[in-house]
Amino acid sequence: MNRSFIFTQKYLKFVSFLYIILFVYTATSKLIHIEQFHVRVAKMPFISEYSSLIAWSVPAIEILIAGLFLFPKYILSALYSSFSLMSIFTVYIIIVLRYSDSIPCSCGGVISTMSWKEHISFNCGFIALSLIGILLIEKNKKYVTN
Template identity: 40%
Template sequence: MKIKSRHKKVLVEIICLLFIILFVYAGLTKLMEGDRFYTNLNNSPLFGIKTLAGIMSWVIPILEIMIAALLAWPKTRLIGLYSALGLMIIFTAYTAGILFISPYAPCSCGGVITLLSWKQHFILNTLWIVLAIMGIVLYPKFRKLYGPVSC
């Protein structure tokens, strides 16, 4: 079954919209609950360096919001998809580290994600990776529809 190019475009748009919602929500939640996010990073067995936790408590949410902006703008959408993929791979590696290496599991992220176990979080992150890959694979097929990609 072949998917028509306009359907591919719609799929990429949906994938980008889902990532925009995820990253804006996650980034704003981390910024609004800054003390809690910092404490979670500081208590993490993988991040537990106070200076690193302080830096990452600002870098991560700002990066999430910046990637959402890249995804929202058609000319930077492909860069945004690659950035989303990279960030989700990093988040998934961190989650895998907590699951398989860490001697204990710290508190989870803020917002709705607190309702998930670390195993469920790992599965969810893996699904986001699959979505990012789908978006990247489908995107170049109709570059003419989006216009040139600027760097």
């Protein structure tokens, strides 16, 4: 085995751990306070009419993605899914901040205490982690088993 493969494996374990913690934590927080989460989503611009669907599907998707990280053959799918979900969250925040007077935070737990700038930076950090993981897998495809 080469160094690049070993680094990739360690990196993927680290990123998987971070994403599992993030998604399980935020999904659990949303589900524990599902009524409050639903009310907040219902007040959000552009998506309020889908608040019931979003209130239940977002934590379910977060748990599903966290579960994908537990199985090595699904790591690439988990990274693409995480990249997509975090990108959607971030783009939505940026659009709403640009075109709306206010945006209620529907995040769970400690993350809801962040400013919007901190939240965007946090999301961008996780987006970068998943993108780097995707690129490492692609670079080491001949060593990574599916």
